[in-house]
Amino acid sequence: MRTTPTAHPNTELLVYGIREIVDVANKIKGLDPALELTWENIGDPVAKGWSVPQFLKEILTEEIHRADNRSFAYTHSRGNIETRKWAVTYAKQFCPSSTLDYEDILFTNGLGSGIAMLYQMVAPGKRILQPSPTYPTHASFESFCSGNAPIFYKLDPEKGWAPDIADIEAQLQNHPDIVGITVINPNNPTGTIYSQETLEAITRLAEKYNVMIISDEIYFRMVFPGHTHVHMAELAHARVPLIVLRGLSKDIPWPGGRCGWLEFHNTDLDPAFKDYCEAVKKRVLLEVCASTLPQMVIPTVYNHPQFNAWNQQYSTELQTVADSIADTLNQIPELTVNKTLGAFYLMPRFKQGSLNNRQTLPITNPQVKAYIEQAVATPNLADDKRFTYYILANTGIVCVPASDFFSPYPGFRLTTLSRNPEERKKTYERFAEATKAYLGSG
Known part of the structure; x- marks a missing residue:
């Protein structure tokens, strides 16, 4: 007798926390529409306000208007x-x-x-x-x-x-x-x-x-x-x-x-x-x-003759952003932060013994509170994932636990793309204060 299709037996081995945390964030947003989300998890420069160079737009415009329509x-x-x-x-x-x-x-x-x-x-x-x-x-x-x-x-x-x-x-x-x-x-x-x-x-x-x-x-x-x-x-x-x-x-x-x-x-x-x-x-x-x-x-x-100069300026500005974020987080005694040297990623790690499964943060919305408490009750949930869930529910800041990158060191990964200096300062000071409160809660 035939059966309906079943999932591949190795499906549980497919994990991609960078996007999975988005589902959690959207669920929380649905429960608390007033919560403003700040996406620090995904490496999309355009979404974070970085300009697409004019020469790229001109190249694309010229290409799509070619008479042969090759593209x-x-x-x-x-x-x-x-x-x-x-x-x-x-x-x-x-x-x-x-x-x-x-x-x-x-x-x-x-x-x-x-x-x-x-x-x-x-x-x-x-x-x-x-x-x-x-x-x-x-x-x-x-x-x-x-x-x-x-x-x-x-x-x-x-x-x-x-x-x-x-x-x-x-x-x-x-x-x-x-x-x-x-x-x-x-x-x-x-x-x-x-x-x-x-x-x-x-x-x-x-x-x-x-x-x-x-x-x-x-x-x-x-x-x-x-x-x-x-x-x-x-x-x-x-x-x-x-x-x-x-x-x-x-x-x-x-x-x-x-x-x-x-x-x-x-x-x-x-x-x-x-x-x-x-x-x-x-x-x-x-x-x-x-x-x-x-x-x-x-x-x-x-x-393109403008690419190298544009790329150098882009990398220099990315370094400024990454250093700014690292400097803020390095003020937290329980964190160790290696500065970013390239690309736009930062992975602070918690010092041994800093995290446990008793730590929490206040969550004012009762529905969100119930949702998070249920989520962190998952058996064998990594302590750094618990941390990111509470940070998300408390501050609206979305980051990814280091454990989702198969890291043996509890921590979290951020994309260092927050270009606006005022918004960046506000975001990471709020993140730092929430982190200190979480670490001191239990």
Whole structure:
């Protein structure tokens, strides 16, 4: 007898707290329409008041008014050929010795889609080692595809969230099923940037244990003044199978453009890696093609004479915002805050013993109070998630618990995009006062 469709058995392994907290916030807003919500959880520069540069608008206007209407049609299933050829030239700016070919570049609808394909096409029983904390799409989708909990290596907050090289090697030794290492640099969720020494050490381990590297470099253009991004392609050249992830997303800013690309480097080093790359290329064909419009304008955008100056100013202002928020939160004795070095993320962590499951904040609306009390009664709820629920209900400020980024260190992640200085000061002073009250409540 036939049965109705049932959910995939690994569905519970799909977690994405960045958006899940939105459901909680909207539920609270429905119960208390007077509560003003402040969204500090999602990395959308446009929604936070950052201007889209005029040159981007002009490029898009010119493109959509072309007589041939090319941006309204399908493009090549693996990505517009001319744009892929541009991406090869672009990559060689950072790695002059690169042998990357345009046939080894795939365009996808945002990097989220590309990340999913990468993990879908890993052979059954094989694993990709993930950082902890991490951007949840990586760990969650790898876990979903493998049917098992993620295998993590530690990022060390005492060393600026640098990868723990000894722990990476320990995981490689303990798990012979690992065939790759994911590296996110500049890092989401911590906002750090890895040194050349650290990346070289990871490359040496990948050589030693014959595994590939997946290097998510979506934020590589968003490096604050005084810091440098080291490209993994330069270190791994002719040494290690490598996939580099890039995209048109936050740095321009145009997150709604949803356009990412995958670069397969050093495919001749290992027949198994080449087969894997070909498998991903087959998988992308099922998507028909990624959105055409962003692909058509990418070369013009990044080659535009105003882009570099605009990007430098953007990064400088982002640094001012991030430093301002960090300075406010560093006044809370129970918090440790590593400053942001790139992108727009900050992950303060609570000192050991600061959090417990007895702490609360006043909630004036009785319906919201009942809802939150029910939510925090969930068995095994992380203490930092409890904290974010009470902060949300008390202040309207939406942030994401560090535990939702698979962090072993209780804390929370903020997007450092609050551009208006008066609003930012008001928001984070309110956040700091509520945090102090919460920590002192029990």
